[in-house]
Amino acid sequence: MxxxxxxxxxxxxxxxxxxxxxxxxxxxxxxxxxxxxxxxxxxxxxxxxxxxxxxxxxxxxxxxxxxxxxxxxxxxxxxxxxxxxxxxxxxxxxxxxxxxxxxxxxxxxxxxxxxxxxxxxxxxxxxxxxxxxxxxxxxxxxxxxxxxxxxxxxxxxxxxxxxxxxxxxxxxxxxxxxxxxxxxxxxxERKHSHELDKQTIVDHDSIRSFDIGKEKLSSVSKQERNDLASAWKDYIKSLDPTTKQHERFYRIKDVVKKKGSGIGSTGLERYYILIEGEHSGDHQDDIILEAKEARTPIPAYFFSYDDQFWEDNKHQGRRVIHTQRAMHHKADPYLGYFSFRGRDFYVRERSPFSKELKDKxxxxxxxxxxxxxxxxxxxxxxxxxxxxxxxxxxxxxxxxxxxxxxxxxxxxxxxxxxxxxxxxxxxxxxxxxxxxxxxxxxxxxxxx
Incomplete structure (x- = not known):
């Protein structure tokens, strides 16, 4: 037995x-x-x-x-x-x-x-x-x-x-x-400069850039940066017109690749992008954005296929921000999307005000x-x-x-x-x- x-x-x-x-x-x-x-x-x-x-x-x-x-x-x-x-x-x-x-x-x-x-x-x-x-x-x-x-x-x-x-x-x-x-x-209680202080440095010429010395940040090639800059125009076009700023506001100052991620996001490309913001001499208004690769969502492989859904959501980055705008009471004004090197991305602010609960x-x-x-x-x-x-x-x-x-x-x-x-x-x-x-x-x- x-x-x-x-x-x-x-x-x-x-x-x-x-x-x-x-x-x-x-x-x-x-x-x-x-x-x-x-x-x-x-x-x-x-x-x-x-x-x-x-x-x-x-x-x-x-x-x-x-x-x-x-x-x-x-x-x-x-x-x-x-x-x-x-x-x-x-x-x-x-x-x-x-x-x-x-x-x-x-x-x-x-x-x-x-x-x-x-x-x-x-x-x-x-x-x-x-x-x-x-x-x-x-x-x-x-x-x-x-x-x-x-x-x-x-x-x-x-x-x-x-x-x-x-x-x-x-x-x-x-x-x-x-x-x-x-x-x-x-x-x-956090300062507005929290994320800038954490992720960037200012050199002797008062130019702010990402701190490549950080464990989870790595540099990108000149070609990669140029390709991203070309795609950035599509991101600006995708922004909500009611909260959109003037084009110079989104000028790219620096780009790095973000290493490490959540469990389910392993293998997806991720970039931190430093933009101008409202131009000032002390660079305290610079803003860090995060561009993250988006792919077909897992439920799509198991739910019934819906032609209309895919007609409306051909771009996976757009689908992600569409979901966020639907489910949030207030949307991030930096939400947008673009395609880059054959992959879809969505963009959001890397906010200085972000905190998760702890184990305790x-x-x-x-x-x-x-x-x-x-x-x-x-x-x-x-x-x-x-x-x-x-x-x-x-x-x-x-x-x-x-x-x-x-x-x-x-x-x-x-x-x-x-x-x-x-x-x-x-x-x-x-x-x-x-x-x-x-x-x-x-x-x-x-x-x-």
Missing amino acids: DQQADRVRSTKHVLRKKTINTILDQFDGELMKLSQSSRRKKYDKMRMDSYSFFRGSAYLFFYDVIDLPFAFHTPTDRPTWIMGDMHADNFSGFQNEDHHIVFDVDDFDEGYLGSYLYDVLRMVVSIRLMTAQHEWMPEEQDAFVEEYLKAYVKQLKRFEEGDEDPVSLEFSVENTKGPIKKTLKKLE HWTSHKDVKRTVRTMAKISAKSHARADADIDEGIMDYHSEGAILDAIGSEKKLFRHQLVLWSRHYQKIVERDYQLFREWLVEKEYFKS
Whole structure:
């Protein structure tokens, strides 16, 4: 009987490891065309813990869940913009267009049109994995997920009833508590020159440039810089005309390549670009922009193909900023896009006011509850803001009605099923993480 059980368990592991192998080779190899060196860097980050593995394998998540018969999906004819990779580390504090320090979602690389539920499913699993890292018991993890789901539905209801407006609602020092409030307060104390002081130097001729001595910055060739300068005209054309400055404002003063990145972004090209800003003698108004390569979003490989979507979003950089404008209450005035050396890029400000939560913020029960509750409200705001018919920031209707219709009167059942499912999928991720580590040794990415 023990041999039979071992054979069954071994077969399941072999089949799942083959699935992981196939998906990693298809996405990181065939589609992303990551070099062996880039794959090693990515997998080195993913092997840190099960949460890091989850963050770096969104394609495995969608492969697993895309055809599961969840009861609470919105209908296909009423999609909303989704982040496509919503997890606890994709929320942070930053300064918005009105110069308000706020806490919000901050990553739209996988933005796509579809059911809100995929964002929620990915988020609740991330809450479990994040809190498990900090040794919270499964029952406490259940409570944190329940807290998130309650706050999410409640916030959608507030929007539907007109108590709050998803377009104008923002989360600042005034209406947040705990770690988020503390993070925002620290941001408010920062100098405007924080990022310039961190990334640049001023020479004896008072010329500011990037500090190549920094570990994660590297120089670009003259030809690369010239090619980027030629493409920069398209970026300027792509800017929102209501916030666009005069052309000299965007004059490039220096360019470097940014090395290192998030887990899922490994292998994507990234540049820091120093621009003129409002010209002054002390160069304190120089601005650092980040140009990041954008590729086909992961959900696109699993959702039904939509001709109209791809007609509207041929440029992947435009798709990313389209998603951000849809899901944010205030857009970065530097959002734009261009193509360069056969790749699509989007541009945003490398803001001096940007800060993420720290590990220590997940160690107090009260703090975790406050944090997931605020993240739930932000998730609801982002989905209510987003709309299938949005065109450059103009909405025709809000999406919260479609989501509340999908949940219906079964709010308790909605929470109960997602708590149970998140517990189930957490175990799958933790098992996959161990199989992934075995696979890395077998493929000789790393020694045992």
